[in-house]
Amino acid sequence: MLKGHQSWVFENHPMITATGVTGGPFEANGNLAKDFDLLFEDLWIGQDSYEKAHRVLFEEAIKIALKKANIQKEQVQFLFAGDLINQITPSSFSARTMKIPYFGLFGACSTSMEGLALASFVVNHQGANFVLTGASSHNAAVEKQFRYPTEYGSQKPPTAQWTVTGAGVALVQKNNPSQKHPVITSATIGRVIDMGLSDPFNMGGAMAPAAADTIQAHFRDLGLEPSYYDLIITGDLGRIGHDTAFELINKSGLQLERRQFQDCGLLIYKEDQPVQSGASGAGCSATVLYGHLLNEMKKGKYQRILVVATGALLSPLTFQQNETIPCIAHAVAIEMID
Amino acid sequence: MASKQKNVTPEQQKYQQLQQKHEKQRPVLKNCIRAFFVGGLICVIGQAISYFYIYFFNFTEQNVGNPTVATMVFLSMILTGFGVYDRLGQFAGAGSAVPVTGFGNAVISAAIEHRTEGFVLGVGGNMFKLAGSVLLFGVFAAFVVALIRTLLSMWGVL
Numbered sequence: 001m002l003k004g005h006q007s008w009v010f011e012n013h014p015m016i017t018a019t020g021v022t023g024g025p026f027e028a029n030g031n032l033a034k035d036f037d038l039l040f041e042d043l044w045i046g047q048d049s050y051e052k053a054h055r056v057l058f059e060e061a062i063k064i065a066l067k068k069a070n071i072q073k074e075q076v077q078f079l080f081a082g083d084l085i086n087q088i089t090p091s092s093f094s095a096r097t098m099k100i101p102y103f104g105l106f107g108a109c110s111t112s113m114e115g116l117a118l119a120s121f122v123v124n125h126q127g128a129n130f131v132l133t134g135a136s137s138h139n140a141a142v143e144k145q146f147r148y149p150t151e152y153g154s155q156k157p158p159t160a161q162w163t164v165t166g167a168g169v170a171l172v173q174k175n176n177p178s179q180k181h182p183v184i185t186s187a188t189i190g191r192v193i194d195m196g197l198s199d200p201f202n203m204g205g206a207m208a209p210a211a212a213d214t215i216q217a218h219f220r221d222l223g224l225e226p227s228y229y230d231l232i233i234t235g236d237l238g239r240i241g242h243d244t245a246f247e248l249i250n251k252s253g254l255q256l257e258r259r260q261f262q263d264c265g266l267l268i269y270k271e272d273q274p275v276q277s278g279a280s281g282a283g284c285s286a287t288v289l290y291g292h293l294l295n296e297m298k299k300g301k302y303q304r305i306l307v308v309a310t311g312a313l314l315s316p317l318t319f320q321q322n323e324t325i326p327c328i329a330h331a332v333a334i335e336m337i338d
Numbered sequence: 339m340a341s342k343q344k345n346v347t348p349e350q351q352k353y354q355q356l357q358q359k360h361e362k363q364r365p366v367l368k369n370c371i372r373a374f375f376v377g378g379l380i381c382v383i384g385q386a387i388s389y390f391y392i393y394f395f396n397f398t399e400q401n402v403g404n405p406t407v408a409t410m411v412f413l414s415m416i417l418t419g420f421g422v423y424d425r426l427g428q429f430a431g432a433g434s435a436v437p438v439t440g441f442g443n444a445v446i447s448a449a450i451e452h453r454t455e456g457f458v459l460g461v462g463g464n465m466f467k468l469a470g471s472v473l474l475f476g477v478f479a480a481f482v483v484a485l486i487r488t489l490l491s492m493w494g495v496l
Contacts, residue, residue, distance in 0.1 A: 049454035149451035151418050152468065153427020153434050153443045155369070158362040196350035197357070205357045243360040248353075274428070277362070 004221025006189050013175040013183040013337065014123040019290035020064030022057050024165030026139065027287070030269045035291035036166070037064045043140055043165065054083065054090040054138035057283075059097055061167040062132060069130075069171050076100050076171075077128035080119050082111035082135055083282050084142045084163075091136070100132065108311030109236050110190070111135040112168065112286035113330040116307075117187035119172040120332070126174075134169030134290070137281030146200070146316055159202040161238045162275035164268060168286025182297050186222060186333045190214035192313065194326040200312075200319050204241020204265075204277055207310040210327035211237060212248035214308055218331045219254060226256045229333070230302040233293065235285035235309035236265035238278030264288035285309040289334075297336050304335045373433030376426070380437045384410050407438050414439035415446040423447075444468040 003009045021037050023030075028039040038060055045053040058081070066073055079098065081091040082105035095102035107114040115133035122128050140150050142163045148154050175183060193213050197206040211234050219226065226232060237245055242263040249256050264285045265278035289307050296302055310329040319325075346354070388406045391397040397405065417423040423443045426434045434440055445465050452464035466473065490496045 051454070144451055148468065149447040151421060151424050151443070151447035151450055153418075153423045153430075153440065153447070155428055155431035155435075157364050194350075195353040195357075196346050197354065202361065205361055208357065209353055240357075240360050240362060244357050247356065247360070 003186070004217075006191070006217055007186060007221035008117065008121055008124075008189075009186045009222070010120050010124040010184055012124045013185065014120045014172050015175050015179070015181040015183050016170045016290075016294065016334070017173050017179070017181050018065045018069035018171045019294060020061035020066075020068065020134075020167075020169045021287050021291035022061045022064070022167045023283075023287060024057075024139065026162075026273070027164065027166055027268065030273065032268050032288065032292045035295055036287065037061075037291070043138075050138055050141040050144065051085060051090065054085065054136065054141045055093045055097075057138060057165070058083070058090055058094045058134065058136040058167040058169070061134060061136070061169040062094065062098055065132065065169045065171045069173075071130060071171075073098050073100055076130045076132050078103060078119070078122065078131045080105055080115035080131065080133040081169075082106050082115065084108060084137055085145055090138070090141075107309075107328060107330065108313050109135075109137075109280060109282050109284060110309040110311030110328050110330050111282045112235070112289065113187070113307055113309035113332045114189075116170065116172070116184065116332045117189060117330055119170075120184040120187060123172050123174055129174055131172045132169055133172060134167060135282040135286040136167030137163055137165065137283035139163045139165045139281070142281060156276055157201050158276050159199070159205065159238075159240055160276040161203060161236065161265060161278050161280035162269070162273075163281035164236075164279050164284040164287060166281075166283035166287040168283060168288075168290035170290050180336070180338075182294055182334050183337055184332060185335050186218075188214055188218035188221060188331040190217070190329040190331070192326045192328050194324050196324050198319070198322065198324045200314060200325070202240065203280060203312045203325070204236075204238035205244060206241075206325040207237055207312055207327040207329065208241040208244040208248060210329040211241070211245045211308050211310045212252065214329040214331050215245075215249055215306075216252050216254065218306065218333075226254050226260070229304045229306045230260060231293075231305040232256065232261050233288075233305060233307055234261075234263045234265075235307070235311075235329075236278065236280040237263050237310055238265045238276075238280065240277055241310075242266060242278075267292065282311075294334075297334070300336075302336075304333065306331055306333050369431045372429060373431050373436075376430035376433035377437060378433075380410075380434065380439055384437070410437070410439050411442035414442035418443045418446045419450065441469055441472060444472070
């Protein structure tokens with residue numbers, strides 16, 4: 001149901017009954033390794049190209065989610081997925097393998113929450129019984145797409161971020177009151193915001209205003225205060241973007257406390273891993289939410305969280321043509337309801 | 339950079355000022371010092387190789403440049419292949435990018451990157467995608483300098 005200007009409230013409480021989370025070797029050495037279902041030792045994942053490895057990451061995450069939920073892929077009505085590669089081929093090729101009716105999404109690193117919002121909407125309104133949604137990224141494949149060759153010896157500035165190798169998939173289904181699972185209660189779809197920043201090595205700074213805008217819209221539309229949530233977590237703003245977004249939100253008059261405002265890109269790796277400003281990539285918010293955060297919710301650490309995935313909607317071409325970086329953020333609220 | 343752009347709205351300008359407060363600047367002085375020492379070290383190695391060729395292989399100071407450059411580029415390509423040079427680059431910045439070893443790294447890293455698209459369209463089509471502009475503008479700059487020198491010597495200045 002539409003509430004306010006750009007938010008949906010899911011009164012039927014669609015549930016996330018199972019998730020599948022895969023990662024690469026760098027994530028295996030990270031902070032949240034135990035929250036991944038499957039970690040690959042090698043960036044190639046036994047494939048002969050990084051793009052194929054990217055696809056396998058996503059396919060494996062889907063298979064794990066289906067196995068955990070104990071359902072067959074034929075029972076799933078739709079797959080909502082996307083990634084950062086040209087024409088989102090890893091997601092589309094995974095949909096070819098899985099033979100599940102498919103919506104291909106591109107929201108850069110906000111794809112995870114774009115997919116979850118759409119999946120929840122469809123399930124909430126009886127459009128499907130089971131929907132899979134997810135996002136993925138592969139460090140080497142994405143760097144190849146957007147930046148220099150991985151072995152090129154250029155010096156990354158302290159504002160740069162590290163693209164996550166990983167895929168996170170969630171199975172969203174109709175609420176079943178006899179089961180206790182995290183439910184999706186609302187979502188706010190973001191506007192595209194461009195504050196005129198053009199440095200592709202400072203994505204956090206470019207994306208922070210989009211995150212702040214969506215968070216403000218969420219509380220305005222739903223008539224809530226930030227204290228409603230135990231945790232408000234952004235997707236991949238990194239250190240600079242996260243600090244900037246925090247200041248923007250507090251300046252807007254919302255009372256947000258530092259301890260309840262976190263960033264997936266700052267959680268996934270250890271302090272001593274050489275990632276400059278933090279993590280990024282479509283797989284960042286997907287793996288952290290569908291792995292770590294939902295596990296914490298099930299343990300009872302969080303009752304209500306708001307996940308705000310941020311995406312920078314640039315391409316290597318627009319950056320070379322000196323265009324600024326338009327950004328977007330989508331927010332989805334997830335709650336444990338007794 | 340943002341400050342160079344025209345047509346920035348007041349709202350954008352205000353945000354960019356706020357953002358700049360949080361933005362971590364490149365440690366320029368530290369980078370310069372690192373670049374100086376690593377770049378210097380690479381040049382010392384190059385010099386040692388030059389002496390090696392002069393001493394053992396009858397090269398002269400005039401023609402020892404060719405085998406020295408070839409050796410340095412070869413070494414940087416090996417290091418690139420083993421995944422070491424990009425780490426050196428993160429530490430040394432311009433120190434490992436400016437010497438000829440940086441050129442070797444630019445060529446071979448692009449070649450490795452696009453190996454999966456085949457030898458013709460992948461390696462052949464992409465290996466100079468970073469180094470190509472170095473070649474183009476390097477050759478053009480050399481042409482301009484040579485032209486100036488020729489003209490000056492024609493006019494009897496040199």
